[in-house]
Amino acid sequence: MPAVKVPKKDAKRVLEQLKVLGIFDGKRRPLRDEKYVYFPILDKDKAESLGFEVVNLEAPLRPDRQIYKNLEDLLPKDLASKIGRLDIVGDIAIITLPDEVLPRVEEVAKAIKTLYPEVKVIARRGFHEGEFRVRNLEVVWGENRLVTIHKENGVLIKVDLSKVFFNPRMKGERYRIAKLVKDGEKILVPFAGVLPYPLVIAKFRNVEITAVELNPYAVSLGMENIELNKNRLKGKIKLIHGDVFEVLPKLGTFDRVISPTPKGVDALEITLSKAEKFLHYYDFVHEGEIEVFKRRIVEMCRELGKDCNVKVKKVSDYKPHIYKVCADIEIKQ
Numbered sequence: 227m228p229a230v231k232v233p234k235k236d237a238k239r240v241l242e243q244l245k246v247l248g249i250f251d252g253k254r255r256p257l258r259d260e261k262y263v264y265f266p267i268l269d270k271d272k273a274e275s276l277g278f279e280v281v282n283l284e285a286p287l288r289p290d291r292q293i294y295k296n297l298e299d300l301l302p303k304d305l306a307s308k309i310g311r312l313d314i315v316g317d318i319a320i321i322t323l324p325d326e327v328l329p330r331v332e333e334v335a336k337a338i339k340t341l342y343p344e345v346k347v348i349a350r351r352g353f354h355e356g357e358f359r360v361r362n363l364e365v366v367w368g369e370n371r372l373v374t375i376h377k378e379n380g381v382l383i384k385v386d387l388s389k390v391f392f393n394p395r396m397k398g399e400r401y402r403i404a405k406l407v408k409d410g411e412k413i414l415v416p417f418a419g420v421l422p423y424p425l426v427i428a429k430f431r432n433v434e435i436t437a438v439e440l441n442p443y444a445v446s447l448g449m450e451n452i453e454l455n456k457n458r459l460k461g462k463i464k465l466i467h468g469d470v471f472e473v474l475p476k477l478g479t480f481d482r483v484i485s486p487t488p489k490g491v492d493a494l495e496i497t498l499s500k501a502e503k504f505l506h507y508y509d510f511v512h513e514g515e516i517e518v519f520k521r522r523i524v525e526m527c528r529e530l531g532k533d534c535n536v537k538v539k540k541v542s543d544y545k546p547h548i549y550k551v552c553a554d555i556e557i558k559q
């Protein structure tokens with residue numbers, strides 16, 4: 227098959243050119259020797275007419291998962307348009323799948339496996355329910371289980387999605403917070419779940435973290451997760467099983483508090499009262515109400531005798547016009 231032969235020093239520039247011209251064959255891997263790079267192409271005549279040196283060679287095909295980036299690339303339009311977003315937790319794929327599409331689950335499974343060969347279970351998504359914010363999930367393909375070990379930010383997180391809350395999309399946010407933390411800090415994480423925030427922070431920083439969680443299954447998995455990661459963590463994690471509103475009044479104060487607040491719960495006052503330097507407070511806010519939310523925090527700071535800088539950041543979409551936000555609150559010293 228045809229390939230454009232380019233001296234190594236020009237490879238990046240020529241690759242861009244070939245892509246713009248629409249003749250780069252992205253399904254095949256480029257080859258290299260000591261002096262040259264060989265880019266597989268789709269149109270020999272066009273390349274030659276533009277003055278490129280074209281040779282013939284066997285460039286291997288890339289695996290499908292490197293060619294196709296999402297389900298829309300792999301499924302017929304009528305099917306792709308009916309299925310919702312895909313999340314991967316360990317070896318479980320979570321997807322929104324209406325009843326009418328259920329008979330075509332094998333087709334969906336094949337596409338998911340192309341992108342994520344590790345997937346062994348497909349579960350269809352319902353809503354988060356109850357005070358423990360557990361998502362309603364139904365296994366529709368593969369092994370009948372919702373327990374898995376998820377890898378994120380260099381830690382292992384064991385979850386049982388039938389019993390605990392876990393959101394893989396918060397990976398970047400957890401990393402952002404971990405990077406703000408300094409060695410030596412004392413940190414409080416209320417509403418800690420199976421400990422994704424504490425684990426990621428303790429992975430990168432030598433800190434003392436106190437986590438509080440009410441769901442007994444999350445607490446038990448959290449303890450397993452501390453054990454599972456014990457050789458990866460620089461920091462220490464202490465996990466308290468209990469209600470944030472009962473436990474926090476008995477605790478002292480912390481340099482930093484991180485509150486992944488469950489939807490519908492107002493924990494601003496109690497978490498702010500425990501923070502000496504920083505509070506990262508998550509909530510769900512209508513886009514038109516972000517300033518009101520910010521003013522409420524400033525007001526609460528004043529009531530608690532604190533002088534605060536407040537920045538509110540949109541973290542993710544929740545519903546049309548409603549965002550999950552994080553208020554980064556710095557308490558001036």
Ligand SMILES: C[S@@+](CC[C@H](N)C(=O)[O-])C[C@H]1O[C@@H](n2cnc3c(N)ncnc32)[C@H](O)[C@@H]1O
Pocket residue numbers: 357358359391392393396416417418419420421422423438439440441444468469470471486487488489
């Ligand atoms: C939105 S989830 C966040 C979990 C975890 N931090 C994460 O990011 O995956 C909220 C968590 O708070 C827990 N929770 C709800 N009410 C609580 C309370 N009053 N005291 C302690 N934990 C509570 C739920 O069980 C759930 O695990």
